[in-house]
Amino acid sequence: MTELEIGQEVELEFGGKAKVLSVIGSGGQGTVYLVRFNGQKWALKWYDIDKMKKPKEFLKNLRSNIADGPPDNKFLWPKYLTKEAEDGTFGYIMDLKPEGFDSFVDILNTYKLEIDPLTGHAVKRNVKFSSLTAMITAVINIVNSFRLLHRAGKSYQDLNDGGFFINVNTGAVLVCDCDNIAPDGSNFGIGGKPGYMAPEVVRGIAQPNVQTDKYSLAVVLFKLLFRGDPMEGEKVVRDVCLTESSELKHYGQNAVFVYDPNDASNRPVRGIHDNVIKFWRIYPDYIKDAFIRSFTTGISDPTKRIIENEWQKLFIRLRSEIIMCGCGRTNFASMFVQPDEKTFKCPKCGMEFATLGFSDRKYRMPLFLGCKFYECEIIPESEEFMKVAGELVENKLKAGVLGIKNCSDRKWRAKMPDGVFYDIAPGKGFPVWQGLEIDFGEIKAQI
Amino acid sequence: MINENMTEQDVNEVMNSADTAEAAYTDNNTVDDPLDFDDDPLSATGVSRKSLVIFFLIDTSGSMKGKKMGELNTVMEELIPEIRKVGEADTEVKVAVLTFSTDVRWMYSAPIPIEEFEWARLRASGVTSLGAAFKELNARMSRNGFLNSPSLSFAPVIFLMTDGYPSDDYKAGLNELKNNSWYKFGLKAALGIGSEANDNVLAEFTGSADTVVHAYSGGQLAQMIKIIAVTSSQIGSKSMTLSDDTSHELGEEDVFAAKQKLLGQQIQELVNKAETDDVPFDTGW
Numbered sequence: 001m002t003e004l005e006i007g008q009e010v011e012l013e014f015g016g017k018a019k020v021l022s023v024i025g026s027g028g029q030g031t032v033y034l035v036r037f038n039g040q041k042w043a044l045k046w047y048d049i050d051k052m053k054k055p056k057e058f059l060k061n062l063r064s065n066i067a068d069g070p071p072d073n074k075f076l077w078p079k080y081l082t083k084e085a086e087d088g089t090f091g092y093i094m095d096l097k098p099e100g101f102d103s104f105v106d107i108l109n110t111y112k113l114e115i116d117p118l119t120g121h122a123v124k125r126n127v128k129f130s131s132l133t134a135m136i137t138a139v140i141n142i143v144n145s146f147r148l149l150h151r152a153g154k155s156y157q158d159l160n161d162g163g164f165f166i167n168v169n170t171g172a173v174l175v176c177d178c179d180n181i182a183p184d185g186s187n188f189g190i191g192g193k194p195g196y197m198a199p200e201v202v203r204g205i206a207q208p209n210v211q212t213d214k215y216s217l218a219v220v221l222f223k224l225l226f227r228g229d230p231m232e233g234e235k236v237v238r239d240v241c242l243t244e245s246s247e248l249k250h251y252g253q254n255a256v257f258v259y260d261p262n263d264a265s266n267r268p269v270r271g272i273h274d275n276v277i278k279f280w281r282i283y284p285d286y287i288k289d290a291f292i293r294s295f296t297t298g299i300s301d302p303t304k305r306i307i308e309n310e311w312q313k314l315f316i317r318l319r320s321e322i323i324m325c326g327c328g329r330t331n332f333a334s335m336f337v338q339p340d341e342k343t344f345k346c347p348k349c350g351m352e353f354a355t356l357g358f359s360d361r362k363y364r365m366p367l368f369l370g371c372k373f374y375e376c377e378i379i380p381e382s383e384e385f386m387k388v389a390g391e392l393v394e395n396k397l398k399a400g401v402l403g404i405k406n407c408s409d410r411k412w413r414a415k416m417p418d419g420v421f422y423d424i425a426p427g428k429g430f431p432v433w434q435g436l437e438i439d440f441g442e443i444k445a446q447i
Numbered sequence: 448m449i450n451e452n453m454t455e456q457d458v459n460e461v462m463n464s465a466d467t468a469e470a471a472y473t474d475n476n477t478v479d480d481p482l483d484f485d486d487d488p489l490s491a492t493g494v495s496r497k498s499l500v501i502f503f504l505i506d507t508s509g510s511m512k513g514k515k516m517g518e519l520n521t522v523m524e525e526l527i528p529e530i531r532k533v534g535e536a537d538t539e540v541k542v543a544v545l546t547f548s549t550d551v552r553w554m555y556s557a558p559i560p561i562e563e564f565e566w567a568r569l570r571a572s573g574v575t576s577l578g579a580a581f582k583e584l585n586a587r588m589s590r591n592g593f594l595n596s597p598s599l600s601f602a603p604v605i606f607l608m609t610d611g612y613p614s615d616d617y618k619a620g621l622n623e624l625k626n627n628s629w630y631k632f633g634l635k636a637a638l639g640i641g642s643e644a645n646d647n648v649l650a651e652f653t654g655s656a657d658t659v660v661h662a663y664s665g666g667q668l669a670q671m672i673k674i675i676a677v678t679s680s681q682i683g684s685k686s687m688t689l690s691d692d693t694s695h696e697l698g699e700e701d702v703f704a705a706k707q708k709l710l711g712q713q714i715q716e717l718v719n720k721a722e723t724d725d726v727p728f729d730t731g732w
Contacts, residue, residue, distance in 0.1 A: 002720070025532070050716060109493045113531070113562060122531065122562050132488055161537075195537065204697035227491040232599065240590065242497060242599050243632045244702040252697070272598045275491050282488050335486055 002048045002089065004033055010044065010091065011083040012037070018044055018082070018093055029179075030091070037093060044082070045179065046091035058188040059090055065181055066092070071148035074141065076165075076176040092179070101165035101174055102127045108161060108223060130169045132330050136319045137171025139221060140312060140385055145175050146217055147308035150210050155184045157208040159216035160193035161223065184210045194247060195219065195229055199299050202252030211302035218294035218306060225283065227275035230295050233258035233266035257295035259288070284321070284334035290314055316385055320365045320373060325351055333366050342447075354432065359444040367392050367402075367432060375408060378440040393429065404438070405429040413439040496539040498596040499604065499684045500558045501530070501676070502588070504580055506609035506640075507546040511571035514665055515610060515640055522669040524566045529673065530680050531561045538601065538684035543593055547580035549573030558593050577613035577648075581620030588629045602632035602706075604683045606675055607652055610640035621652060634683045634710050636660075636675045640668060657711030660718050674717045682706050682713070 004010065009017040018037040025032050030047040049055040062078055070077035078092040106112035106127040113122040129135040142164065149156060156163070157180045165174040182188060187207040198215035200206035222230045231251055239246040250256075256266040258273070259280060268276040280288065290306050298305040321333040327349035336344040336353070344353045344366050355364035360380065365373065372391045375384035389408040395401040406412055406424045413421045414430040415437040424430055430438075437446040505519070530540060541558035545551060546569055554567055584605070587593045594600055624630050637649035639661040649659040660675065662668040683706065 050720075110491060111493070115528070120528070122528075124562075129489055135489065202697075204695070204701070223494065227494050229494070232495070237599055240600065241602055241629065241632060243602055244705045245699045248697060248699065248702050272495050275494065278484065278486075279488070279491070281484070282486055331486060331488060 002046075002050065003031065004044075004046055010035070010046075012093070013081040013083050018042065020044070034096070035093065041096055042079075042093040043076075043096050044091055044093045045078075046082075047089060049087075049089050052188075054188050055088060055090075059084075061182050061186070061188055062092060062179055065154075065178070068152070070178070071152045071154075072145070074145045074173055074175055075149075075178050076174055077178050094178075097165050097174065097176065100167050100169070101172070102168055104161045104164040104166060104220075104224070107166060107168065108227065128168060129171075132322050132332075133319060134167075134169055134171040135224075136315055136322065137386075138166050138168075138173055139171075139224060140315045140319065141171060141173035142175075142220065142224075143217070143308050143311040143315060144385070145173060146213065147312060149175075149181065150184075150213065150308060153184055154181050155208060155210045155213045156181055156216075157187065157213070158192045158196075159213055159220060160196040161220065162193070164220075192216065194251060195231070197251070198302070199252050199255045200302065202248060202255075211305065214305040214307065215294070215298065215302070217308070217311070218291065218298070221311065222291055222295075225287075226279045226291075228258075228268065228273050230257055230291070231255050231266070233268050233273065235266035237269055237272060255295075255299055257292065257299075259292065260296050261292060262296070282332065282335060284318070284332055286314060287318060312385070316374070316376065317361075317363060320377065321363070323353060323366045324368055324370065325349060325353075326369075327351065336366075354447055356438075356445050356447060360442075369394060369402060372407075378408070378443050378445075379410075380442055392432070395429075395431070401431055403429045403431040410441065412441075494537075495598045496537055497599045497601055497684075498539045498541060499601040499680065500541045500543055500594060501604040501680055501683070502584065502606065503542070503544045503676075504584065504605065504607040504609075505544060505546050505569065506548070506575055506577075506611065507569050507571045507573070508548040508575040508611060508614075509572045510575075510611050510643065511640070513571075515668065516569060516571045518665040518668045519608070519672070520566070520568045522672045524568075526673060526676055527561065527564055527566060529677055539596075540680060540684060543587075545580055545584060547576050547583075549576060551576060551580045551583045553583075553587075574614040575609065575611045576615045577609065578615040578617040578620030581617065581624045581652075585620070585624045585627050585630070588627055594629060601683050602634065603629055604634045604636075604679045605630065606679060607635075607637040607649065608640060608672070609637075609644055609649070611643045612645050613648065617648065634679050634706055636679050636710060636714065638662060638668075638671050638675060654707070655711055657715050658707070660714060671718070675714060678713050678717065679710055682710050 004020045006020055006022060008020045010020065011017050016037060018035040021034045021036055023031060024034050024043060029051055030045055033044045033046060035042050035044040052058055063081060066078050066081065076094050076097065079094050080092060082091045084090045102112065110127060111124045112127050114125050116123055146156065163175060163177050165176060180188070192201060192208060196216045196219050198212035201208060201212050206212060219230060235256060236250045256263050258266050258268050258276060260266070270277065290311070293304065294306050318332065322330065323333055323336055323344060324330045325346040327346060329346055329348050333344050337347050339345050342355050342364065344355065345351070353366045353368055355366050357364045369392055372388050375387040375389045376382045378389050391405050391407055392402060393405050395403055406426050406428055409426050411426070412424040414424050415421050415435060416430060417433050421439065432447070434447060438444065540561040542561055542564045543558040544554035546554065548571065588603065594603065635653040636658045637653050639646055639649055639659065641663065644661065646659050646661060650656045653659055660671050662671045
């Protein structure tokens with residue numbers, strides 16, 4: 001029973017029946033159906049056990065994943081198992097993907113195909129992040145989900161572009177296809193997707209684990225930001241046809257990063273890899289250095305790969321360095337002119353931005369109307385990277401006067417123009433001025 | 448190395464149409480004038496995709512007339528949306544259809560992206576010039592012909608469907624084709640329709656018996672076409688799966704023709720599962 005019929009009922013392990021309503025999609029291991037169960041709609045994944053190497057072990061692992069529950073709510077986690085059919089086939093149900101999320105694949109393609117129900121013709125619809133902040137937030141969310149997963153002692157195994165849904169307006173992320181997740185060190189037959197697999201997996205000398213996940217994560221991040229393949233450059237394109245042996249060579253035995261500073265043999269090719277060439281000019285050095293490390297020393301030595309916590313810090317910094325200029329130009333601070341070390345200037349309209357320096361870090365945060373900082377940036381032990389702590393706003397009573405509003409639930413102290421520190425309760429604010437100093441508690445900041 | 452048929456000129460064409468980005472890298476440490484290029488971090492084109500061309504070689508000789516052709520036309524129309532799902536973000540799938548009867552003819556003058564492909568219904572008449580079809584395929588299956596994508600390509604999928612014994616010298620055509628590297632590395636599968644089709648000829652074309660299947664009825668024909676087309680385009684646009692044995696490092700000999708072998712296995716598994724209870728083409732007249 002590899003395929004289910006529409007209208008068919010499938011018994012769940014702990015009682016109840018799920019009625020098959022339609023097909024949602026199919027993948028390498030089986031098919032996902034829309035089902036009704038307990039009066040609600042769910043997704044049912046039904047396996048083609050003939051395509052699986054170890055169905056019994058796989059089922060056992062799935063059962064223990066369900067018992068453990070997801071590391072957090074960003075995972076579309078298996079909920080309930082079905083009863084095994086007579087031939088050993090099985091499946092599980094999970095929540096449906098909520099509205100407003102696009103697949104990572106569609107984001108990389110920049111469009112998605114929607115089938116016109118009347119004509120059956122495919123129509124292209126653009127898929128693009130609505131803001132730079134949303135895109136970098138999505139990156140932070142992806143990194144954070146894998147950090148949580150790895151902290152739970154599990155590895156995702158086949159991390160690739162099919163594994164995420166992203167809200168392009170908010171940067172919210174959902175990790176899907178969680179059924180191959182397994183305790184670090186085990187593998188139930190899944191290999192991974194070419195281009196995303198770590199070189200040692202391609203070469204056949206390692207099975208997927210937490211370290212190979214880290215490589216795949218770097219590929220996912222590179223693809224999302226640079227919109228190209230980190231290993232596909234001149235050297236690969238010269239082969240013209242990607243046969244099995246060229247794949248083994250370029251993604252396994254002799255993988256060379258397109259911007260390896262010590263090996264220029266595989267640079268991106270104009271006309272083919274224009275995205276990568278363009279974005280490599282845009283991102284600041286600390287981001288590029290992290291990718292260089294991941295794809296040079298990190299190729300041969302898995303322990304040199306960037307850990308999730310490090311990625312998370314780098315991208316929280318990158319998010320704080322986004323400047324939205326009044327002229328409409330939005331970019332990273334590194335793409336603005338720096339007339340002195342405390343000021344950024346828009347190269348297009350000349351507008352200048354003051355910056356806030358923090359006591360625990362060297363880089364400065366540019367200030368512009370609407371800019372936000374988050375709890376993890378003002379409380380050392382905080383992991384809250386989505387909880388807004390402060391925002392630059394215009395005084396509602398005095399037009400044109402800009403200040404910082406305390407959106408956190410803690411009291412701060414700020415130095416006012418009269419030279420005296422005042423308490424700033426949650427919900428209150430203070431003007432931004434030349435001598436401003438803020439005391440967040442352990443962390444201090446000043447203009 | 449690979450693709451002997453691919454000349455130095457072919458490679459140079461790729462490289463000339465495209466400058467390497469060395470300049471962009473070395474410039475990187477000096478301050479770029481941020482306004483001398485489109486520096487919007489959100490404006491990107493789609494990731495460069497690898498292309499995969501699926502060649503359908505279809506027998507339109509007179510013996511295909513009637514139910515076989517009707518069935519074939521219908522299933523091909525239905526098949527296009529299913530193949531559309533295969534490529535996803537990484538692969539741009541294109542389709543080229545070569546029909547052969549007394550003459551050989553391409554349905555369109557170039558491979559068409561699957562999103563835009565529309566099946567033009569075929570009619571049957573004439574004899575079975577399979578050798579001429581092989582020659583024509585060989586002529587077009589080149590960098591200057593149908594496989595001219597500037598970015599990387601996967602080896603093509605070549606799917607042959609016929610219902611009779613070739614009426615011309617197919618061996619001469621096949622010998623020419625066998626020297627073509629795209630053919631060598633391509634994924635080949637064949638479907639014999641009805642009892643006249645010769646599986647040995649088809650196996651000569653695919654290189655192995657397990658990538659040849661046979662359909663004796665309309666239901667089977669539809670089923671087999673779908674199995675072969677979907678499986679081969681899936682395998683063609685993705686690639687090698689993991690080996691369980693991590694005790695020795697994979698070498699070139701381990702991965703050589705791995706996809707063709709996998710295609711043979713999967714086709715056989717699916718064919719054995721497929722049901723066979725409807726009426727054969729040749730009975731019930």
